[in-house]
Amino acid sequence: MTEDARILAVDWGATSVKSALVDADGRALSPLKRRRTPHPCPPDTFFDVVRARVEATGARRVGVGFPGEMREGLVVGTGNLAREGGPGTPLIPELVERWRGRDLSCELSELTGADVRVINDAALAALGCGGGYGVELIVTLGTGCGLALMDGGELQPTPDVGTHPSHDGRSFDVALGERARSRDESRWREDVRRALIQWRVAFGVERVYLAGGNGPRLQDRDETWPPGIVIVGNQAALRGAARLFGARTPSTGVG
Incomplete structure (x- = not known):
């Protein structure tokens, strides 16, 4: 299998971020990697975590599940990422606004040089x-x-x-x-x-x-x-x- 055929899957949850390389049928090609979700999590931290996994794997195609609400490809709700210490802790209004309207697919594609597609994690x-x-x-x-x-x-x-x-x-x-x-x-x-x-x-x-x-x-x-x-x-x-x-x-x- 060529490197271009591999896909980096990133499942960003409220408490952990899971990632693995998969083939076109979704079969795992690498062990599942886990790390704790950082809180609070501004957009730059989100980008840095995904970019690090792209650079480590060399993947040219990346699918990311975002734990918040999206409309027309833009962030409209941050879920728990804008909370002080994760689920159940207070929201940070300024951080909510920093997330709002971000085109994560576009920004991550430009940042990594890979084809990055971001949708809601449940989707x-x-x-x-x-x-x-x-x-x-x-x-x-x-x-x-x-x-x-x-x-x-x-x-x-x-x-x-x-x-x-x-x-x-x-x-x-x-x-x-x-x-x-x-x-x-x-x-x-x-x-x-x-x-x-x-x-x-x-x-x-x-x-x-x-x-x-x-x-x-x-x-x-x-x-x-x-x-x-x-x-x-x-x-x-x-x-x-x-x-x-x-x-x-x-x-x-x-x-």
Whole structure:
């Protein structure tokens, strides 16, 4: 395989950044690298981390999952990157504004000389597990939660539900996030089930994929999930980076 055929996949999460080289089918060509997500994280720090991985691997094509909201390729929401110490800590208003409107694909391509494509992290995971079964919903469960919607295998505009209130008034990021799971896993599982029922009706989906670091945890017990719910591994975003270079993606990618 030529070096040009390799793709660097970078999955930027709220607490860790994962990266690996993959082939055109999303198969790993290198061990998975991890590092802690820096907090607070201004754009320059984000660029430096990605550039370092590009330089270390020599990749000419790079797919990046961004843990915030994007519209028309521009950042409109920073997720947890603009928080003082990561999830659950105060936002830094000045840093929110520094992120707003940035064209990450363009800036990173110019900085690295590689073909860099950046979409929302849940959308990247969706590309890695969506199978083209009509309308599909991909739910990423980790530090918080993210959503992506696919119709016929193509990404569709999806609202950023993480900050929306759940049934008990907590945001979905809080109710379905890692802190809630670590405090009371039984309640967390029930809240996940309740949210899935709500979203299946709201989006009219035929299949739901549960991804992210906590997705596989839902297989740990002898538990029956409703038909049409598929639990996938936590490396869907890395596989999605390969498809990012072989499938048409929409101008809107959120989560």
